[in-house]
Amino acid sequence: MNMQDLPMPADIPIQAAQLAHARQLAQQSGRPLVEVLEAESGLPPDDFVRALGQLMHYPVLTALALHALQPRFDQLGFTEASHWQAVLLASEGPTPWLVMADPFDEVLPHRLQTMVSTPVRWCLAHRNDIAAYLQYHENQMRAMDQMQPETAHAGDEPSPVEALSLKSISEDSSPVVRFVRSTLYDALKAGASDIHLETTLHGLHVKYRIDGVLNEVGGLNGVAQAEQAISRIKVMSELDIAERRIPQDGRCKVHALGREIDLRVSIMPSVIGEDAVLRVLDRKALSEAQGISLEVLGFAPEMLARIRTQAESPYGMLLVTGPTGSGKTTTLYGIISEINTGQDKIITIEDPVEYQLPGVLQIPVNEKKGLTFARGLRSILRHDPDKIMVGEIRDGETAQIAVQSALTGHLVLTTVHANNVFDVISRFTNMGVDAYSFVSAVNAILAQRLIRVICPFCKVDDRPDAALLTKSGLQAADIRRYQFKKGQGCGQCHGTGYKGRKGIAELLQFDDRLRELIVAKAPISQVKALAAESGTRSMREAGLKLVETGETTLQEINRVTSLS
Structure with a gap:
C-alpha cells in the first residue's frame, strides 16, 4: 500500500x-x-x-x-x-x-x-480497530501456531508409521490434537458453518465458511503434520485412517462453548492427499430451540404472511428448496414451532436432528441400521401423525411416499435440492412421480437464499459504477429510487463490510390453472408467466428490494442470485 x-x-x-x-x-x-x-x-x-x-x-x-x-x-x-x-x-x-x-x-x-x-x-x-485487528490475528495464531512439529521438519515426507500411527494422533499431549482442537474451537467461536482443511504440496490450508463465504484463516507447513491432522479428524469420526483412496463420511461430537455440537465430516481424496470438510451442526439447548420462529431468517413481512398461510393448511405438501446452507431446515423448524399448539401429532425424520423441538417426535436417520427416509416415513404413517416433516427428499421412493402422505390428509413439510421453484417440478418428474399426483399434493414451493447484509457499524453511501449497474440488469430510470450503500470494513465485520445474513425467497402457490399447465406439460415459459401473473416474485426481485432500501449491495445480489 x-x-x-x-x-x-x-x-x-x-x-x-x-x-x-x-x-x-x-x-x-x-x-x-x-x-x-x-x-x-x-x-x-x-x-x-x-x-x-x-x-x-x-x-x-x-x-x-x-x-x-x-x-x-x-x-x-x-x-x-x-x-x-x-x-x-x-x-x-x-x-x-x-x-x-x-x-x-x-x-x-x-x-x-x-x-x-x-x-x-x-x-x-x-x-478499537487496532484491538479488533489484533483479536482477529490472535484467533488465527491460536489455531495455527500450536501445531509445532516435534521431530520432522516442514516439508519432510512422513514415514508410514508417523503418518498412520493411531497413538501419535490420539494422545491429548500430541501437537496434532492441540491443533485440531484449537482449530475447531476458533471456528465455533467465529460462527463458522463449515471448516475446510485443504491439503497442498507444502502442508494444509484452513478455511472457515462464515456468512456463506469462505475465509482462509491460515496454513500449516509440513506434509507430515498435514496428514496427521486429517488422520486425527478420521479418528474423531471413527473412520478408517489407513484408507486414502476413496471418500469417507462420518460424524463426531465436540463439547464447546458450553454445549454439545455435532460435526458432519466428509473426507475426499485428491491427487495431492486428502481434504476434509466439517459441517457444523450446532444442536442448540432446548430453551433456545423454543424461541425459533419464522422471523429468525428475516424474510420480508409480506413473504412471512404468505408462508404462514401455507403452514396453516390442514393437508398437502409445502416444499422448501435451495442449496446447502440456505436456511431450509431453519425455515421448517420455524413453521413447526409456530403451528405446534399441542393439538396435533407432529413427527419429523431428519438427517441429523439439528434442534430439539418440545412436543415433537423427532427421528434421526440411521442408514447403517437400515433406517432411511423412505423406511422411516412408512413407519411414521402408522404412528397416527397429523403433520410430518421429512428432512430431505433424495430419491424416488421417498418422493412417492411423501406425495401419497400429502394426498391422504397429512400436512407434509419437506426440502429438496433445486435452484428455483420451477426446477422442483422437473426434479419430481425425473424421480418418477406422476405429474397429476404431484400437483394434487403440493400446496406451494418455497425457494430461498441467505444474503449478507451491510455491516451497520461502517455503512456509508455508495455509487456503483456503470459496468456493475449494466451487469446487474438495472436501467438508468430504475436506479433513482435506490439508496445504494456499502460497508467500508471495520473491526466489527473484520474488514468485509458485511455482518450477518438475511433471507430472500420466492413462493410459488399452486392453483387450478397452474396445475392444469403442469399436467399438460406446457412449456416452462408459460408456467413462469402464469406464476408472475398470480403474484410470484423471484428471489432476485426480493434481493434488489433490499438493495433499494440500503440493506445489501448489488455485488452480493449478483453473487447469490441469477440475472435470468
Whole structure:
C-alpha cells in the first residue's frame, strides 16, 4: 500500500480550546488524553480519528485498509503490539507502516522504534480497530501456531508409521490434537458453518465458511503434520485412517462453548492427499430451540404472511428448496414451532436432528441400521401423525411416499435440492412421480437464499459504477429510487463490510390453472408467466428490494442470485 492509498484526514477540525480542555480533564482524571478528547469531541470513531490525524499531521488508516495489510509480528511481537495499541504492517514498498492509536504518548514512538530495526512510516488508526485487528490475528495464531512439529521438519515426507500411527494422533499431549482442537474451537467461536482443511504440496490450508463465504484463516507447513491432522479428524469420526483412496463420511461430537455440537465430516481424496470438510451442526439447548420462529431468517413481512398461510393448511405438501446452507431446515423448524399448539401429532425424520423441538417426535436417520427416509416415513404413517416433516427428499421412493402422505390428509413439510421453484417440478418428474399426483399434493414451493447484509457499524453511501449497474440488469430510470450503500470494513465485520445474513425467497402457490399447465406439460415459459401473473416474485426481485432500501449491495445480489 502506497501513501496515496491511505485515506487522508477529512476537514473535521478539533478546536484548540477542545484540546486544552481535554488535557485538563485528562490530568484530573488520570485517563489517556486521546480517550478524553474523543469523548469531548462528540464525533463518531471514524470521524474522530480523521480529525485527530488532521490535528497531529498523520495519515489515517481505516479499518478496511488495516485488515488489507499483513502484520509483522516477527519485528514487533503480538504481546508488545497489544500492550502499546500499535501494530507493524507490511507494505508494498520497503518501509512498513507502524500504526498507533495514541499520538499524544511522547515516549511511545521512541520505544517502538527501538523494538523495530528498520525505518517505519507512522500513521493513526482508531484504538478499537487496532484491538479488533489484533483479536482477529490472535484467533488465527491460536489455531495455527500450536501445531509445532516435534521431530520432522516442514516439508519432510512422513514415514508410514508417523503418518498412520493411531497413538501419535490420539494422545491429548500430541501437537496434532492441540491443533485440531484449537482449530475447531476458533471456528465455533467465529460462527463458522463449515471448516475446510485443504491439503497442498507444502502442508494444509484452513478455511472457515462464515456468512456463506469462505475465509482462509491460515496454513500449516509440513506434509507430515498435514496428514496427521486429517488422520486425527478420521479418528474423531471413527473412520478408517489407513484408507486414502476413496471418500469417507462420518460424524463426531465436540463439547464447546458450553454445549454439545455435532460435526458432519466428509473426507475426499485428491491427487495431492486428502481434504476434509466439517459441517457444523450446532444442536442448540432446548430453551433456545423454543424461541425459533419464522422471523429468525428475516424474510420480508409480506413473504412471512404468505408462508404462514401455507403452514396453516390442514393437508398437502409445502416444499422448501435451495442449496446447502440456505436456511431450509431453519425455515421448517420455524413453521413447526409456530403451528405446534399441542393439538396435533407432529413427527419429523431428519438427517441429523439439528434442534430439539418440545412436543415433537423427532427421528434421526440411521442408514447403517437400515433406517432411511423412505423406511422411516412408512413407519411414521402408522404412528397416527397429523403433520410430518421429512428432512430431505433424495430419491424416488421417498418422493412417492411423501406425495401419497400429502394426498391422504397429512400436512407434509419437506426440502429438496433445486435452484428455483420451477426446477422442483422437473426434479419430481425425473424421480418418477406422476405429474397429476404431484400437483394434487403440493400446496406451494418455497425457494430461498441467505444474503449478507451491510455491516451497520461502517455503512456509508455508495455509487456503483456503470459496468456493475449494466451487469446487474438495472436501467438508468430504475436506479433513482435506490439508496445504494456499502460497508467500508471495520473491526466489527473484520474488514468485509458485511455482518450477518438475511433471507430472500420466492413462493410459488399452486392453483387450478397452474396445475392444469403442469399436467399438460406446457412449456416452462408459460408456467413462469402464469406464476408472475398470480403474484410470484423471484428471489432476485426480493434481493434488489433490499438493495433499494440500503440493506445489501448489488455485488452480493449478483453473487447469490441469477440475472435470468
